Amino acid sequence: MAAFLLAAVMIGAGIAQRTVFEGPSAATETIQTDGDTAYTVIDGAVLTKFAGAQTLTAQGDGAVFLAYGRTSDVQAWLSDTDYNRVTVGDDGAITTSAVEPTPTEAPTPAAGEQAPAEDAAAAPRAPAGSDLWLEEFQEDRQLTTSLQLPDTMSVLLASDGVAPAPSEMTLSWPIEVTTPWAGPLIVLGSLVLLVGIFLYILAIRHSRRSRGPRRKGLPMPVTEPIDLAVESEEKGVITAGAAPTRRSASSRRRAFVALPAIAVSAALFAGCSAGSWPQLEQSPTPTPTETVIVPEGQQAPAVTQEQAGRIVARVAETIATADTSLDADLAATRLSGAALAERRTNYTLRAAIPDRAAPPAIPASPVEIVLPQAFDEWPRSVLTVVEDSTDATVAPTIMLLTQDDPWSTYRATYIANLEASAELPDVAAPYVGASRVPPDSGFLELAPEDLASAYADIIDNGDKSAYWAQFDTQGDQLLAGIQANRQQRIDALNETGTGTATLEFDSVPGTQEPFALATLEGGAIVAVNVNENDTVKPSNPDAVIKLDNNPTVRALTGVEQSATGFTTTFADQMFFYVPDPGSTEQIRLLGYRTSILEAKVIP
Known part of the structure; x- marks a missing residue:
């Protein structure tokens, strides 16, 4: 009985630790x-x-x-x-x-302006x-x-x-509840219970054997063998099997009682979690981790991968609505710089020319490449490359998005399509980010602030440009397209044979500041814009330039003809890879977008 009592106490204590005595789980x-x-x-x-x-x-x-x-x-x-x-x-x-x-120091108001109130609060x-x-x-x-x-x-x-x-x-917060003695108490209690059952069986066996021989009875008469075949269960006739004795019945009852006890103990043992056992101190097995190399002193990336995807989707949705409604003000909430100027001109033309095509849509997903600027202040930017999930034949879109301050939205400042043969350089992971390369950096083959003027010179002078050898022009579709278009227009003008007009071309850097993010090879991806100016003038005082066959310039200038001529400007948004000075690579064009920017009457 002592073994059974001890087993009950131990198993009960173990179960109590996992139930009534268990601490809070949070x-x-x-x-x-x-x-x-x-x-x-x-x-x-x-x-x-x-x-x-x-x-x-x-x-x-x-x-x-x-x-x-x-x-x-x-x-x-x-x-x-x-x-x-x-x-x-x-x-x-x-x-x-x-x-x-x-508190921030308010700027000194200009003459005639009223100073802001000192207690002015931010608008909700x-x-x-x-x-x-x-x-x-x-x-x-x-x-x-x-x-x-x-x-x-x-x-x-x-x-x-x-x-x-x-x-x-x-x-x-969830709390890991540990009951280190629950498991040992239940298991030891189960073992004590088994020992008690074993001892009990031995005691019964010993008691049976210790009774000694029984007194012999009178001899039985010799009879013939009795047939013990079963006639019918309902008649109660003796069967061939021997009747169960009290000893065999008692043994079966003990086995019947012992088996559930062992089964319950085994179930309790199986239900004990790791927190139900003492945790022996051991050296943790080191797990391989990814090594993240962040340059010393580099700040946190502007956005995460998921954040960038959400921003791109919002930009795409807003611009799609603006493109449909020709709402330049709505477009300005998600575009700026050369990207916004492209949309404004397109909306003006589409309002005047019904069959004018809309600009290429901005795809919402999937965002394949995210290169955020590693910068804690503002303005901060992120470079993205987005595939078009609805049309696999459309070239991926590369964009530079910038947030001017904490309360502003990210707006796309440069938008272009990757060239078919574009090979993007290796860039840092989104959770690392990249540092912005200063416009006047001397650690690139060409400083970002000089890149637009150098490419403009190549557009105008071709292989006679001083910068020709620094650029990879073999797969440059933009350069080839510009040169082919210019030659076609010159040939068309010469075919008229009238000699009443002259056509001149001039390329200059755009007004938008270049932006460069460092790559892993020591180079940079640089976004710039170049303006191509086409000027047509009459060659004699009596001639005029008519716009009968040019509805685009007519819609932008609002006139039918001019005696002084017209200047039409096309804007090129471009992304280049610029290697470091020690590299054997050339500067190569990654992507571009060309659109008409404006047309003016020459004064």
């Missing part, structure tokens, strides 16, 4: 704010107070908005407004404090849709989401940017 923190401020920020220190994934629940009276991003980005977005900051104090407790806008703005957020969620009244963020990230909670942010929040 750590929970409740956060309460004043309920008057439009924004609340939960620092990364709060999110990582306990190890593991974070589950955040926020409750409010209306819409509940949640987004997360890098702490520096979240703080920059809120730098001009009040917000509540939830962080961890020196004592380890979660604290809430009010943060006021960062909705947090939804900002390109800064790595991910965002929105629900009505209550929002619950699971996160797994490092301490460099922060969570932004708001409503619509005007109404107060949710004032009640709950954070929870």
Whole structure:
């Protein structure tokens, strides 16, 4: 009985550790704010107070908005407004404090301008849709989401940017519950139970054998053998099998009792997890990890791979709507520089010429290459290459997108199509990013600020240009197309034989600043734009240039003819790979986009 009692105590203690005595499976923190401020920020220190994934629940009276991003980005977005900051104090407790806008020195107003009020507050703005957020969620009244963020990230909670942010929040983290003695107690208790059963069987056997021989009875008369065949179960006739004795029946009952006990113990043993056993200290087995080489002093990349994909999709959607409605103001929310100028001119022409083709659409996905600028401040940029998922015959689109400040959207400043033979250089991974190469850098074959003028010289002078040998012109479709078009127009003018007009060509760097991002080989991908000017003038004072066969120039100038002539400008947006000075490679064109920019009457 002692063995059975001890086994029951041990197994019960083991089960109790896994049930009634088991600790909580999650750590929970409740956060309460004043309920008057439009924004609340939960620092990364709060999110990582306990190890593991974070589950955040926020409750409010209306819409509940949640987004997360890098702490520096979240703080920059809120730098001009009040917000509540939830962080961890020196004592380890979660604290809430009010943060006021960062004061900035207002510029001196010009003559006749009124100075801004010192207490002027930033206009309310909705947090939804900002390109800064790595991910965002929105629900009505209550929002619950699971996160797994490092301490460099922060969570932004708001409503619509005007109404107060949710004032009640709950954070929870899973806790790994360990009961190191549950497993040993259950297993040892099961073994003691088996020993007790074995001893009990031995005791019964010993008791049976210790009774001694029984007294002999009178001799039985000799009879003939009895037939023990079964006649019928219902008649109760003796069968061929011997009747069960009390000893055999008792043994069967013991086996019947012992087997469930062993089965239950085995089931308990099988249900014990690793946390139910003592963990012996051992050296962890090193796992191979990917080596990320980040240049010393390099800042964080502007966007992540997923963030870039979302930004490209938003740009594509907005521009598709603007292209349909010919809305240049809407296009300006996602385009700037040469890319916006191309759209503005196209919208003007399509409004005047019904059959004028729309500019090539911006594909939304898939984003094949993302090269973000490694920069913590603004403006910041990202280079992307996007395939067209709807048409495999369309060349991939290469774009440079720039965000001017924390509150602005990313806008495409350069857009081009990759050449069919373009071979992109090796670039850094998106989670590393690339440094911007200064416009006047001397560590490239040609400084970015000189690239546009050099290529313009090649357009005008061909192989007689001083820069001809520095460029790979063999597969340059843009250069070949420009030269063929110019020669065709000159031949057409000469065929008229009237001698009433002259045609001149001139290429100059565009007004947009070049932008360069470093590659792994020491070179850079450089975006520039070049303007091609075509000037047609009458060759004598009595002649005029008519636009009967040129509806494009007629629509842009608003005149039918001119006695002084016209200048038509075509804009080329281009991406080049420029190697370092020690390389044997030449500068090569990666992609380009050509479109008419403007047409003017010569004064």
